[in-house]
Amino acid sequence: MAAVAGRxxxxxxxxxxxxxxxxxxxxxxxxxxxxxxPTFAAVYSLGVTVPQLFGDDEAAVDFxxxxxxxxxxxxxxxxxxxxxxxxxxxxxxxTSRRGMRFVNFETDTTDANSAPLxxxxxxxxxxx
Amino acid sequence: MSERKVTFTREQIAAYAEASGxxxxxxxxxxxxxxxxxxxxxxxxMLQMGIAATVAAEAAGGPDRLRRVFVRFAxxxxxxxxxxxxxxxAGEGKLELSAVNQKGESVLTKAIAESQP
Numbered sequence: 001m002a003a004v005a006g007r008x009x010x011x012x013x014x015x016x017x018x019x020x021x022x023x024x025x026x027x028x029x030x031x032x033x034x035x036x037x038p039t040f041a042a043v044y045s046l047g048v049t050v051p052q053l054f055g056d057d058e059a060a061v062d063f064x065x066x067x068x069x070x071x072x073x074x075x076x077x078x079x080x081x082x083x084x085x086x087x088x089x090x091x092x093x094x095t096s097r098r099g100m101r102f103v104n105f106e107t108d109t110t111d112a113n114s115a116p117l118x119x120x121x122x123x124x125x126x127x128x
Numbered sequence: 129m130s131e132r133k134v135t136f137t138r139e140q141i142a143a144y145a146e147a148s149g150x151x152x153x154x155x156x157x158x159x160x161x162x163x164x165x166x167x168x169x170x171x172x173x174m175l176q177m178g179i180a181a182t183v184a185a186e187a188a189g190g191p192d193r194l195r196r197v198f199v200r201f202a203x204x205x206x207x208x209x210x211x212x213x214x215x216x217x218a219g220e221g222k223l224e225l226s227a228v229n230q231k232g233e234s235v236l237t238k239a240i241a242e243s244q245p
Binding site for chain 1: 140143148152178198
């Protein structure tokens with residue numbers, strides 16, 4: 001396995017469409033009238049960037065042995081429906097101990113003017 | 129305190145897979161899930177977190193008021209499990225979150241939310 005701490009992936013643009021927000025709200029039992037559910041960040045922040053990590057051959061993250069152990073979202077401001085947001089993912093740390101690999105994957109999401117919206121921090125544990 | 133009791137179904141897990149774009153077969157296909165050592169298909173941790181954050185948003189006075197949510201995924205949730213999600217005030221702008229299944233086991237631990245004062 002390759003440790004890829006510090007690696008940053010190219011920024012990803014995502015438009016927050018009303019239909020996608022409503023489907024997400026329905027799926028978690030939230031009232032779509034309340035606007036964007038906070039954890040829609042799983043889509044516009046983590047969701048758009050984490051495939052870059054999983055698809056990175058050098059990072060060699062074995063999807064079948066992967067466990068999502070912790071998740072945090074921090075918001076400066078919640079995005080609005082119709083807004084286009086920009087997310088950049090990076091490997092904040094990548095360590096191994098006792099046969100387990102721990103990858104901290106952070107994503108910073110900004111609005112179109114580069115003002116911060118959300119930071120996602122995911123901890124993945126990969127069994128060897 | 130805000131509370132919500134949810135009995136997870138395959139339909140809800142499949143709907144979350146579609147809505148979130150996380151179509152990992154461990155959430156959709158029993159045979160695949162068993163092949164990687166799981167008891168069968170399991171709910172997304174992020175679905176659990178989504179419900180916990182919805183309950184937290186209710187306690188905080190609206191989703192826009194949430195500033196931070198953290199969870200540790202401590203236990204699997206399978207179809208048929210009933211999980212009670214709670215958000216309780218824990219000091220200025222802080223909410224303690226919990227998610228406990230029908231056996232009394234916590235499926236989320238260290239779960240907290242912070243809201244705009």
